[in-house]
Amino acid sequence: MNDKLLKLSETQCPVDELLRYVRSHRCLDCGKCVFGYEGAAQLELTLTDITMKKSRSTDLAQLTKVCRYMREQSLCDDGVELGDTALAVFEQYGDEFAAHVAKKGCKAGVCKSFVTYHILADRCVGCGDCVDECEDDAILGKKKFIHVIDQDECTQCGKCLSACEEDAIVKAGAVKPRCPAKPIPCKR
Amino acid sequence: MVKLTIDGQAVEAREGQSVLHAALDGGIYIPHLCDHPDLEAKGGCRLCSVTVNGGQIPVPACTTIVEEGMVVDSRSESAEAVRRTSMELMLATHPADCTGCPKYGKCELQSIYQYMGVNGQDWRQKSRPVPTDEKNPLISHLFTRCIRCGRCIRACQDKRGVKVLEYIRDSSGVHAGVPEGKSLADAGCRFCGACIEVCPTGSIMDAVGIMGKHQSYADDVVPCRAECPAHIDIPAYIRAVREGRPGDAHAIIREKVPFPLVLGHICNHLCETGCKRTELNDPMGIRNLKRFAVEHDTEQAWKSKGFQKPRTDKRVAVIGSGPCGLTAAYYLNKLGHDVTVLEKRPQLGGPMTSGIPGYRLPLEGVMEEIRYIIDSGVKYEVNREVDNAAALRADYDAVLVAVGVSKGRKLPLPGAELPQVHTAMDVLADSRAEADLSCLGQTVCVIGAGSVGYDVARSLVRSGMTVNLACIEQADKILADKDDQEEGAQEGVNLFPGRSFEEIEAADGKVTGLRVHTVLSSTYDRATGKVTEVAEEGSQMVIPCDSVVFATGQHTGLQDYADFGIELNSRGYPVMDGFKTSEDGIFAAGDAITGISFVIKAIQQGREVTAEIDRYLGGDGQIDEALVERAANPYIGQAEGFAALPRVEQELRDASERTADNMDVYHTYTCEQAQCESSRCLQCDLRLQFQRVKLWNEYGGDNG
Incomplete structure (x- = not known):
C-alpha cells in the first residue's frame, strides 16, 4: 500500500492524487490479468470523470467493488496493492470523494472543473487589465466599471489572477465570495 | 485417477490435471477464455473462477490442480460474481460492433458473453482503437479487439520458440503485438500461424483471401497438400528432408503415389501454386525436394511397410500402362486381386517411357519404379493391343480402360x-x-x-x-x-x-x-x-x-477400332458415369476420360478408380496406408531473416552441354541446397496440432 496517499496536505486533492497514482501505476503497463489491468483502467476513466465534474452517482460503489476484486483476484501483487491503496484512500477521504461526486466542489481547489474565479467588488478599480488578458472574453465590464466573470464562459485558466495588480481576483472552492451579478460603476 | 466432485457431479481426473480440464473432460462447462488446452494456464481472465471445499474466495479453475475428494462449485454466488465482473470489465473496453467483426459467430468472447448474458454497461466504456495492420503477409492484426488473454504470446514464445509477439504498451493501452513497431518479417516471424490459431477473438486473423478457398479448414490451412491431386503430405516430407531423413520423406510420398521419382522430375507441382510462402517471396521448391528425397533414400525402408491384403480370386485386366493404369494395377494387386496389364507398345510406362523426353525424365528411374510394381506381383503383356474391351471382359472380373491419349x-x-x-x-x-x-x-x-x-x-x-x-x-x-x-x-x-x-x-x-x-x-x-x-x-x-x-492435341484413338465394346462419344472418349463405362464391369480412368492432363492427376485417377473397382469386386475400396509415423516438433525456434530466405533452384546445366546429350538438364539439389530449401517451409501443418477450443453449446448436459 502506498501510505503517502493517506497523508495528504490541505492543498492536495485525494481524487486528483489517486488519479495521478493510477496513471503511473505498473498495472496499466502490464495487461496480463483482467482485474489488474481493466480495474486500473476503470479507476483511471472514472477518477478522471470525477475530477472533471462528470461523475455518476454509482461511481464510488462501482470503484469500491472493482478495487475489492483487484485486491482479491489480481494475478500479482501490483494489482493487489493498487486495489488496496485505492480502497484506503476512499475510506480516509470519503467526504472529499462524496463532495466531488455530488459536484459540490474540490476542497483543495485542485480539480479545475470545481474551481471558480471571482472579482472582489471592494478591490476592483475598473482598470481593464484582466479584460485584456482573458482569451475567452469571459470578463464583463467597461473601464471604470467593476468587472464580473461570466462563469459560463470562464475556462478556469487563471491568467486574470496574475494580471490584476490590485489582488482583486480570487480563486474559490466550495465557498464563493459575494460578487455583483453584472458590472456596476466603480466608485473608487 | 483422482476423484472429485464438480457442481455436484462425480468426476474422475488425471493426476496433476487442472480443475478446469477435469470439468470440461467430464462434460461440465465452466466459462474460460485465457486458458487454451495446449498452452500453459495463467489464470489471468478469472472467467473460470470456482470455489473449492466451501471456501468463500473464488480461485481460477485453470490453475487449480485436482485433489482427491475436492468439492468444486463453479456456480457459487461469489464465483459467479467474479466471473460476471471480469466479463463486464472486458466488454467495457472491447468494441461493441460484433456484427462488423470478421470473427463474428466464431469468437470465443462473443460466445461466452452470450452464454453468461452480461454486458459492460455498468462501467466506463471506452474502446481502445489500434490501427488495423494489413501490411504483413498472411496475418492480419486487428488489435483493437485484443483482450490481452496472452494466448498468442504464449503460443509464439513457449510453444513455437519464435518469440516475436509480446505485450505492447502504446498510446491505446496494452495489447499483443510486435515490439518497436517492427513488421512481422523484420521481427523474425516464421508465419507458422500459431497466433491466428489460438486467438479467441478477431485480433489476429488470416489475411483476407487466404481462407475459404478449399472444402475444409485443414485444406485452407495447408493448401499445398490440398492442391496436390493425390494429397501427398507435403509439409511432413519437407520436414523429413530438413531433419535429414530422406527415407522417411520418400515413404511419405509413397503413401499416396507409386511414382515419386517420376513426379520429382516432371510434376506440374500444383502444390507450389498453393504454397503460402508465395505471399512472402517465392513458393517452396516442393518438386525438387521430392526428387532429392527419392534419390537420397538409401534404405528403402518403406518397402517392408504398407498393406498387402490376402489374395482374392478376382481377375482384373488393365488396358494401358501409363501412370493411371500402373497405379491402379499396383493398388489392385495390393488389395489381393489378380492383375494383368496389357500394353500395346513394346515397353510398359506409357508417356513415362515413350513420350516424356530423357532430358526431363531419366529412363532408368522410371524403369525402377515400374519394376517395383511388376515385382510386387502385377502381371503384364507388352505388344498386346486390345481392340475390344467387352470381349476382354469375358475373361476377367473387371476391366480398366486406361489407354490415355496416345494418338496425335x-x-x-x-x-x-x-x-x-x-x-x-x-x-x-x-x-x-x-x-x-x-x-x-x-x-x-x-x-x-x-x-x-x-x-x-x-x-x-x-x-x-x-x-x-x-x-x-x-x-x-x-x-x-x-x-x-x-x-x-x-x-x-x-x-x-x-x-x-x-x-x-x-x-x-x-x-x-x-x-x-x-x-x-x-x-x-x-x-x-x-x-x-x-x-x-x-x-x-x-x-x-x-x-x-x-503437336496440336491428342485423343484416345478408341474410335479407330471397329468396335471397342463400350459406348464412345463423338470425340472418341468413353461415355462415363463416374468411373463406370456403359458396360458393367468395365471402368475407365486417366487421360482417357479427362483428356490430356498431368501425371499426378492420372495417378490420382488410378487411385480413385482402384477404390471403385475394389468395391465392385466386393472389397472396401480402402487403399490408404501410413508408411511413416508422424512426429512434428512444434518448437520451431528462431530464424533470423526467415521471411526473406530465397528459393533455391536446382542447378541448370549449360545449354551447350545439355544439348550434347539427352541427360537430365538439372542437377538434383545437393544436401546443403536441400537443407536450405526445406528450411524455408512455413510448416503450416503445425497449426493443426492445436486443439480447437470447444464452445459452451458443444458440451452436453444442462449447460444452456
Whole structure:
C-alpha cells in the first residue's frame, strides 16, 4: 500500500492524487490479468470523470467493488496493492470523494472543473487589465466599471489572477465570495 | 485417477490435471477464455473462477490442480460474481460492433458473453482503437479487439520458440503485438500461424483471401497438400528432408503415389501454386525436394511397410500402362486381386517411357519404379493391343480402360497427308526409343508450343536438327511453362509465335516448307473448337523445312477400332458415369476420360478408380496406408531473416552441354541446397496440432 496517499496536505486533492497514482501505476503497463489491468483502467476513466465534474452517482460503489476484486483476484501483487491503496484512500477521504461526486466542489481547489474565479467588488478599480488578458472574453465590464466573470464562459485558466495588480481576483472552492451579478460603476 | 466432485457431479481426473480440464473432460462447462488446452494456464481472465471445499474466495479453475475428494462449485454466488465482473470489465473496453467483426459467430468472447448474458454497461466504456495492420503477409492484426488473454504470446514464445509477439504498451493501452513497431518479417516471424490459431477473438486473423478457398479448414490451412491431386503430405516430407531423413520423406510420398521419382522430375507441382510462402517471396521448391528425397533414400525402408491384403480370386485386366493404369494395377494387386496389364507398345510406362523426353525424365528411374510394381506381383503383356474391351471382359472380373491419349492429332492443312508430316506422339516415342529419325531431315517445323511441342522441339535439337517451333498464340500467351520456353530458347529452338498455318508446301511429294502468316490476335472457342483470328496484312511467309510435326492435341484413338465394346462419344472418349463405362464391369480412368492432363492427376485417377473397382469386386475400396509415423516438433525456434530466405533452384546445366546429350538438364539439389530449401517451409501443418477450443453449446448436459 502506498501510505503517502493517506497523508495528504490541505492543498492536495485525494481524487486528483489517486488519479495521478493510477496513471503511473505498473498495472496499466502490464495487461496480463483482467482485474489488474481493466480495474486500473476503470479507476483511471472514472477518477478522471470525477475530477472533471462528470461523475455518476454509482461511481464510488462501482470503484469500491472493482478495487475489492483487484485486491482479491489480481494475478500479482501490483494489482493487489493498487486495489488496496485505492480502497484506503476512499475510506480516509470519503467526504472529499462524496463532495466531488455530488459536484459540490474540490476542497483543495485542485480539480479545475470545481474551481471558480471571482472579482472582489471592494478591490476592483475598473482598470481593464484582466479584460485584456482573458482569451475567452469571459470578463464583463467597461473601464471604470467593476468587472464580473461570466462563469459560463470562464475556462478556469487563471491568467486574470496574475494580471490584476490590485489582488482583486480570487480563486474559490466550495465557498464563493459575494460578487455583483453584472458590472456596476466603480466608485473608487 | 483422482476423484472429485464438480457442481455436484462425480468426476474422475488425471493426476496433476487442472480443475478446469477435469470439468470440461467430464462434460461440465465452466466459462474460460485465457486458458487454451495446449498452452500453459495463467489464470489471468478469472472467467473460470470456482470455489473449492466451501471456501468463500473464488480461485481460477485453470490453475487449480485436482485433489482427491475436492468439492468444486463453479456456480457459487461469489464465483459467479467474479466471473460476471471480469466479463463486464472486458466488454467495457472491447468494441461493441460484433456484427462488423470478421470473427463474428466464431469468437470465443462473443460466445461466452452470450452464454453468461452480461454486458459492460455498468462501467466506463471506452474502446481502445489500434490501427488495423494489413501490411504483413498472411496475418492480419486487428488489435483493437485484443483482450490481452496472452494466448498468442504464449503460443509464439513457449510453444513455437519464435518469440516475436509480446505485450505492447502504446498510446491505446496494452495489447499483443510486435515490439518497436517492427513488421512481422523484420521481427523474425516464421508465419507458422500459431497466433491466428489460438486467438479467441478477431485480433489476429488470416489475411483476407487466404481462407475459404478449399472444402475444409485443414485444406485452407495447408493448401499445398490440398492442391496436390493425390494429397501427398507435403509439409511432413519437407520436414523429413530438413531433419535429414530422406527415407522417411520418400515413404511419405509413397503413401499416396507409386511414382515419386517420376513426379520429382516432371510434376506440374500444383502444390507450389498453393504454397503460402508465395505471399512472402517465392513458393517452396516442393518438386525438387521430392526428387532429392527419392534419390537420397538409401534404405528403402518403406518397402517392408504398407498393406498387402490376402489374395482374392478376382481377375482384373488393365488396358494401358501409363501412370493411371500402373497405379491402379499396383493398388489392385495390393488389395489381393489378380492383375494383368496389357500394353500395346513394346515397353510398359506409357508417356513415362515413350513420350516424356530423357532430358526431363531419366529412363532408368522410371524403369525402377515400374519394376517395383511388376515385382510386387502385377502381371503384364507388352505388344498386346486390345481392340475390344467387352470381349476382354469375358475373361476377367473387371476391366480398366486406361489407354490415355496416345494418338496425335493433325490440323486439317493442305499437305498434312505427306509422308514427312508426323504427330508429336510418334516422334517422341521414336526419339525415346533412340530410333532412326533421319526421315525428318535436317530442318523441322513443329506446330504447337504447349509442353508437348517443346518436348518435340528440344528432343530434336538434341538430335542435331534445326527446329522451328510455330504456334498461333502470341509470345506472352504460350502454353508451355516458362522454364520450357527459356531453356528451349537457350538450346536453339527458333520460336515463331502468333502464326496461323496455311499450307504445308511440297515439291516432288517432299515437304519444302510451312506457309504461315502473322496473326495480331486469336481466340479459341472451346465449345466449337473454332479459332477466330485477326491476320496481319502482307505477313505471309514460308518457313523452310524438310518435315512437319504436329503437336496440336491428342485423343484416345478408341474410335479407330471397329468396335471397342463400350459406348464412345463423338470425340472418341468413353461415355462415363463416374468411373463406370456403359458396360458393367468395365471402368475407365486417366487421360482417357479427362483428356490430356498431368501425371499426378492420372495417378490420382488410378487411385480413385482402384477404390471403385475394389468395391465392385466386393472389397472396401480402402487403399490408404501410413508408411511413416508422424512426429512434428512444434518448437520451431528462431530464424533470423526467415521471411526473406530465397528459393533455391536446382542447378541448370549449360545449354551447350545439355544439348550434347539427352541427360537430365538439372542437377538434383545437393544436401546443403536441400537443407536450405526445406528450411524455408512455413510448416503450416503445425497449426493443426492445436486443439480447437470447444464452445459452451458443444458440451452436453444442462449447460444452456
